[in-house]
Structure formats: C-alpha cells, structure tokens
Amino acid sequence: MAGKIQKKREDLRRRLIDLAEKRVADGGIQQIRARELAKEAECAVGAIYNVFGDLNELVMAVNGRTFKRLGTYVLEAVNANPDTSPTAVLTTMAHAYLGFAQSNTPAWRTLFDLEMSTEQEVPEWYLFELQQLLALIAKPVAQNFPDLPPGDVELMTRGLFSSIHGIVVLGLEKRISAVPTDELERMISLIINSLSENS
C-alpha cells in the first residue's frame, strides 16, 4: 500500500518534471506556473507541493536535466574533434557551449535565471552536476598550465568557464557586446588561443 502511494508520487514527480522541461524549453522560467502545470498533469495544484517543496525545486530538477544535456553536447563535440591538444579541446568545449546556448536559449538561460532569483539552499545533486561540468574543463586546463598548483587550476577552470559564459551571455544579448553572432566563435578562439602559461 505504502509502495503504491510511493509509486504514484514518483510518477507524478516525473510527469511534472517532463511538463516543466517542455515549458522551460519553450519560454524559460516564466512559463512555470502551478495552475497550468496542475492542469496539464491532471492533478490538484496542492499535489504539486506534495512532491516539490516549491516551484524552484521543480525548476532545479529541470536544470539538472539541462546540465546533463549540456555535458553530453560538449563531450560529443570534443570526441568529434581529432585535435586533442589542450587548446583545441578548450576551444571546442567553448564553441559547443555557445552552440548549446544558441540552440537551447530558454533552457540555458533558466540555469542562471533560477540562481538569480532564489536564495534557497542548492541541493547536493545539483552541485554534483555542476562539478561534473567543471571537471571536463579542468583536465585540459591542467594540461595547458602544467605548473599551476591544483588550487589555481580549479580557479582558472571556473574563471575560464565564467569568461566563456560572459562572452556567450553578452553575445546572445546582441546590443551590449554588439558582436555579430558569427564573430563570437572567432572571439572565443582569440581568447583561448592567447591563454598560456607565461606568469
């Protein structure tokens, strides 16, 4: 009996994440509205809050899936590139990040919109997904900067991710950086190609 209830909860939870994922893909976090989700999931509004503490928790679950898709997208790009030099790998990753953001803009924005709008604690699994992504970058960074102490590799890795993120954010938000989108890849290459150990 308890198992049956448990199963129903899990089914509803998955159904809600599926529906929320579609909405986030279409229009971002603004599309997450309890009443509409309940209607689509054919459950009471209150039932949503039986499986999720609040709507942020639901968006978190969607972001977890987006992180996974992003990781796969980046890895496939790296594996498709025969050039395995650290600089080539970092450039491929950065271009893939731009490509993912361009072809999944609302879902990608939601990764950051949520962070911007919530003060709640971030769940362990979320930080784990983030770590997985950063680990992908840390490897070529460590190869590119063999003399950097581990702590600095970590800092350089996050700094590099943040840098590429900034280029993509301002690049897709055309007016501020005013760089034509087809120039963004070249901008990214310019930056990464000029990164080297000379300090």
Place this chain on the structure above:
Amino acid sequence: MAGKIQKKREDLRRRLIDLAEKRVADGGIQQIRARELAKEAECAVGAIYNVFGDLNELVMAVNGRTFKRLGTYVLEAVNANPDTSPTAVLTTMAHAYLGFAQSNTPAWRTLFDLEMSTEQEVPEWYLFELQQLLALIAKPVAQNFPDLPPGDVELMTRGLFSSIHGIVVLGLEKRISAVPTDELERMISLIINSLSENS
C-alpha cells in the same frame, strides 16, 4: 514663452532622472514605477511620458550616468597604479570593474537588466558611452598584442570585457561559480596574466 515651457520640460526631465537614479541605486530596475516617480516628482503620471517615450528611456538615461561613473571609477584606479605595463593596466581595470559591481550592484545590474528586457533601438549617445568604455580597454590590449590586426584588437577587447563581466556576474551570484569573493580578484589576475600573444 516657448523657452519657458522648454525649461520646465528640462527641469522635470532632470528631476525624474535624479529620482530614478536614486531608486535604481537602491533596488535596481524593479524600483522604477511611474506612479511612485510621479508622486516623488510632484507631477502627473502622464507628464513622465511627455519627457520620456517610456520608462525604458528613463532607465537608459540612468544607465548613461552609471556608465560615466563606471568609466571614472576604472580610470581613477588605473591612474592610482604606478605599474603601467599593459597586463597591470588590464588587471587594474578588471579589478576596478569587480569593485564597482560590488559597491554599486543594483545600478550595475540595471545596465544589463534593461538590455535583457527591451527590444527598442538603443540611442546613439548610449552606444557612444559604451564605446568610451571599450576604448579604455582597447589601448592596453593593443599594447599587449602588438601583432593583432585592428579588427582582432576590437574583438579581443570586447571578448576580454565580456570575460571579466562573466567572472563578476557568476562571482557575485555566488552559487554557480562558488568562488569566495576574495578569490575573484585572484581568478581575474590568473586569467589576465596568462593572456599573451602566442597564436
């Protein structure tokens, strides 16, 4: 007579920008509400739209002032630093950008929030202010990369600004980059120190 009306318009315009600037400094773009501004400016709500096409135009005017303050802030930091090597200048500028964002967070965010939320044309004077800022960065970039063609200096300049912007954005939004604020300066130094002409 016409001159008198003109003067009244300009007084109201300046008064509204002053009030909007205070509100943006306190709580960002969300604090810009026509009814409250009209009350503070002791004018009718309609009068606001006689001097500004819409509230975005008013926020634009505030952002223009913020750009000027940011430019002054960065220049003063550069002038205060005896080390005039391109790398030192770029690092000082980047640290100053972080410092300005930290001590003027709502006003700084509004520079980008508006861009994110409007599709209207950007006025010439706004792009001019932006150019002024980028010109500050272009000089040390050109010194640091003497062999870069001018077009690439421009691209590298915007790329570098976007990179530092990304580090500051994710850094102040603690959860994603998860870098303690006092590590941000070191992260910025790491990135800029490892930028050099080796392509």
